Amino acid sequence: MAEQESMTLILFSGDLDKALAAFNLANTGAAMGMRVDIFFTFWGLSVIEKGRHFDRGRKSPMQYMMGLMNGGGATSRKLSKMNMGGVGTRTMKGLMKRFKMPSLTEGIAIAREQGVRFIACTTSMAIMGLEEKDFIDEVDEFAGAATYLALATKAEVSLFI
Amino acid sequence: MAEQESMTLILFSGDLDKALAAFNLANTGAAMGMRVDIFFTFWGLSVIEKGRHFDRGRKSPMQYMMGLMNGGGATSRKLSKMNMGGVGTRTMKGLMKRFKMPSLTEGIAIAREQGVRFIACTTSMAIMGLEEKDFIDEVDEFAGAATYLALATKAEVSLFI
Amino acid sequence: MAEQESMTLILFSGDLDKALAAFNLANTGAAMGMRVDIFFTFWGLSVIEKGRHFDRGRKSPMQYMMGLMNGGGATSRKLSKMNMGGVGTRTMKGLMKRFKMPSLTEGIAIAREQGVRFIACTTSMAIMGLEEKDFIDEVDEFAGAATYLALATKAEVSLFI
Numbered sequence: 417m418a419e420q421e422s423m424t425l426i427l428f429s430g431d432l433d434k435a436l437a438a439f440n441l442a443n444t445g446a447a448m449g450m451r452v453d454i455f456f457t458f459w460g461l462s463v464i465e466k467g468r469h470f471d472r473g474r475k476s477p478m479q480y481m482m483g484l485m486n487g488g489g490a491t492s493r494k495l496s497k498m499n500m501g502g503v504g505t506r507t508m509k510g511l512m513k514r515f516k517m518p519s520l521t522e523g524i525a526i527a528r529e530q531g532v533r534f535i536a537c538t539t540s541m542a543i544m545g546l547e548e549k550d551f552i553d554e555v556d557e558f559a560g561a562a563t564y565l566a567l568a569t570k571a572e573v574s575l576f577i
Numbered sequence: 578m579a580e581q582e583s584m585t586l587i588l589f590s591g592d593l594d595k596a597l598a599a600f601n602l603a604n605t606g607a608a609m610g611m612r613v614d615i616f617f618t619f620w621g622l623s624v625i626e627k628g629r630h631f632d633r634g635r636k637s638p639m640q641y642m643m644g645l646m647n648g649g650g651a652t653s654r655k656l657s658k659m660n661m662g663g664v665g666t667r668t669m670k671g672l673m674k675r676f677k678m679p680s681l682t683e684g685i686a687i688a689r690e691q692g693v694r695f696i697a698c699t700t701s702m703a704i705m706g707l708e709e710k711d712f713i714d715e716v717d718e719f720a721g722a723a724t725y726l727a728l729a730t731k732a733e734v735s736l737f738i
Numbered sequence: 739m740a741e742q743e744s745m746t747l748i749l750f751s752g753d754l755d756k757a758l759a760a761f762n763l764a765n766t767g768a769a770m771g772m773r774v775d776i777f778f779t780f781w782g783l784s785v786i787e788k789g790r791h792f793d794r795g796r797k798s799p800m801q802y803m804m805g806l807m808n809g810g811g812a813t814s815r816k817l818s819k820m821n822m823g824g825v826g827t828r829t830m831k832g833l834m835k836r837f838k839m840p841s842l843t844e845g846i847a848i849a850r851e852q853g854v855r856f857i858a859c860t861t862s863m864a865i866m867g868l869e870e871k872d873f874i875d876e877v878d879e880f881a882g883a884a885t886y887l888a889l890a891t892k893a894e895v896s897l898f899i
Binding site: 421423433434437440441444445447448450496497508511512515517572573574575576577 | 587589591618619620700703704705706721722723725726727729730731732735736737
């Protein structure tokens with residue numbers, strides 16, 4: 417029996433357009449029978465955050481500030497270009513709705529239904545001042561670059577987005 | 578006989594510097610005997626657009642606006658950084674000319690001569706409000722992520738630019 | 739005996755966050771026994787520059803200007819987002835120090851100790867107006883895309899950062 421093909425995506429960017437591209441690739445790959453792992457790192461962590469969290473908790477002032485700056489959650493992502501104070505992002509969201517394309521939130525749900533695995537990068541989490549409880553429940557694993565590389569060396573396709 | 582090696586590039590960016598990097602890789606690979614497919618998606622579609630098109634046609638107001646914002650054509654691409662109102666882009670173009678390096682337009686022509694294949698992403702086209710007639714004649718195929726992944730899983734090198 | 743696994747990274751970006759991600763991947767891979775080659779191109783060249791160099795030498799006015807704009811050296815890299823006049827970059831550097839994570843300069847040193855190879859892209863050097871003497875001594879090779887592709891086609895993982 418042929419081995420299952422696989423793809424690993426590093427989602428470094430927290431921009432809406434790049435996140436949509438990542439989930440389009442991930443969901444298409446999963447639909448084709450591939451194993452897909454997404455490694456969320458740096459700004460990409462914001463895509464799987466629970467949403468903006470102002471809880472101060474045990475965070476240091478520096479971590480609190482990074483949390484504020486990063487401003488998480490899938491629904492608050494913006495275009496990398498042409499955001500124009502939100503007009504560009506809203507225009508694109510409108511077109512996507514009209515063409516019945518999945519929003520980012522829907523893309524995440526489809527990915528989970530199809531078994532796409534979510535890994536949150538622990539190194540970036542520390543830098544960004546984020547803890548496990550700041551993420552949506554769908555995260556499969558909290559791990560570092562070694563876990564990613566063990567998957568990537570076996571994968572047919574690996575992309576840094 | 579050894580199988581032909583291949584490379585797939587996703588050109589997501591519409592920035593001049595990233596497009597030049599993509600065509601440098603593509604043309605070098607093709608010169609080395611590799612099969613090269615470039616999958617133009619999102620802002621990268623602007624690189625193979627016919628040029629700024631103000632024709633309203635059957636476009637919705639939203640699609641028209643996205644078309645205006647994206648502002649296509651290889652000659653109007655700008656640097657991702659240090660554009661400085663066009664000064665940086667012009668300076669770089671001057672240096673490239675002086676060192677007899679191919680411009681982006683020349684890079685596209687060389688790619689075509691060498692058989693590099695151009696695929697325009699249909700999903701992004703809908704989001705950006707673009708139709709087949711908006712693109713240069715050199716596009717080989719209009720297709721989605723499944724077509725890309727079928728190529729990428731067979732390729733030795735796949736990059737997201 | 740199994741062949742050594744390998745990874746090639748194109749570091750196109752000169753942003754602090756992306757450079758840190760590249761060195762985290764490179765150093766983790768090298769620690770796992772992989773051969774790692776980093777191909778520094780375009781803005782990424784700034785990471786291995788000796789530092790801001792105002793020496794005019796035989797540079798043309800255009801090359802001089804590109805040199806000024808690019809502003810090299812590992813210690814002067816900034817975040818791609820949320821730099822906020824330096825506050826974001828300083829905040830992140832503070833958190834990294836607190837969590838005892840290697841700075842970019844330390845990441846470069848660790849990479850060298852582990853045998854990660856540094857290749858500077860000669861095509862980009864000409865465009866940016868840079869010469870061999872502008873780089874740190876740790877560069878192994880000055881070469882173009884053909885050298886990169888010869889490595890990438892043999893590598894298990896290749897990423898464009």
